[in-house]
Amino acid sequence: MRGRSSVCVPVSDPVIEFAHVVKQYDGRRVVDGLSLRIEQGQCFGLLGPNGAGKTTAIRMLLGMTHPESGSIRVLGHAVPEQAHRARAGMGVVPQLDNLDPDFSVRENLSVYASFFGLPDNTLDDRVDWLLEFAELTHKQHARIGELSGGMQRRLTLARALVNNPGLIVLDEPTTGLDPQVRHVMWSRLRDLQQSGKTLLLTTHYMEEAERLCDVLAIMDHGRIIAHGSPAELVRAHCERNVFEFPRLDAPQQAALDALPEVRLERSGTSWYAYTEQADPVHDWAAGHPQLRMLHRHHNLEDVFLRLTRRDLRD
């Protein structure tokens, strides 16, 4: 990888490529042999529990921390050696906002643009457009501290677009946002995707991943444990029917578990029965009219919980 010329990038080259990347902190492998490819125009979702190594992977991709081994290429550049070149074509929404409190909303955009070497005279129109995009035109002279969390997040997204990047990396772009703002974010991200940009995003909202992403990778302990489109993942890793029980006593647990091809799992205080065939469970439940039960189709959250099953961490 390293030896390859980066003068001319063939169209088929991936936008991002990780090969066997390892990152340790205090002797612990936080990213453990990570390999992945993200193609031009994809919206790639990186999922995983707290501490899985998602942010670390993103920081390595930006050259903001260096791996112990493995190779990374981004937009045709070797990272971390040439990361600054790759960053010229990228936009970043970090997990924690780091807007500049010394400046107003508008100045945050124009100052950030100056770091990309964008000339001041072409900037006003672009900044106006970005303010509109983020629905912050009416707040353009406000200080950062006067913005709500949702406004700050939108401004961070707008800031990530000052250099009109082809690749946008978003680390939990919608965490902490109310449903209204989240929907605004989603529609903005879809606009970006439709304009041909490549997106890499992490999220803890499975609904978000299902709606936005073409390809998902589920990461745990620094490794990718599942990979594919949302539909593929759901099909491959979870039975079609899911029954949720807020309460089950011991005999009921035993009875359900004994049904053929029913998998019973506990998550939090609830019980979940997974099965391809719904009828046996319905038949059994008919004999327990007092039992509270919810029947639904499988979804990405079931897959996530199944694959990353274990006690809470962090």
Added chain:
Amino acid sequence: MIELTASDFRPGRGSLAVWRRNVRVWRKLIRVSIVLNFGEPVIYLLALGYGLQRFVGAMDGLPYMVFLASGLLVSAVMHTTAFEAMYSVYTRMEPQKTYQAILATPLRVADIVAGELLWCATKGVIASTAILIVAGCMGLISFPGALGVIPVAFLTGLAFAGFVMPLAPFARSYDYFSYFYTLVIVPMFMCSGVFYPIDSLPAAGQWAASLLPLYHAVELARPLATQAPLSAPLVHGLVLLLYAGAGYALSVRFYSRRLLQ
């Protein structure tokens, strides 16, 4: 685990963007800054100068007020620069995470360090210019001769930024800087020839003073401000340059380690 290569030490044009960012912040607070820049030397010159002038008369062949003013020209650079390179830099690095935000752009640590050093030196020149104006109005120095101090102020600013900037990556809080200020900056201020020639110090004190940057800055600024002949200007200039250069290299190393972990 960060291994740096020669190119990681080479600043690019991005350093000017960092410098301009700081200029933009400064311009927003320009009134406060200017009042402080002028207020401090006026207080020193009036309180110390007029107070001591009657008892001291002349010092090293100069009226005491002139002696003091020509030393303050660079000690003010030290104070301004040290403050900027400790408190302001730490603020941008830690609570504001400004450097993290900048490192997601094409800029690199070398650009941040170079931009900050340049900005510190710029603030030093502003502080020194304020004193030139105050001292000029009080008739202590004469123009245009004294303008030769301005490049010295810039070099002094670089030297002090280089002296102080490598510290912040080791800091866990602002308290850390109070120690450095009290134990290093203040003694240097007292013993580097600003208030009296260092000949009056014991040999060990003279030796210590001559290792630190302020003494060399004073040795350049005082003759320039009073149109006296310079002695060993190359040595003094080189010492200041050395502080600037070594400080730059150490800073790139230390800030890389702290920011790119």
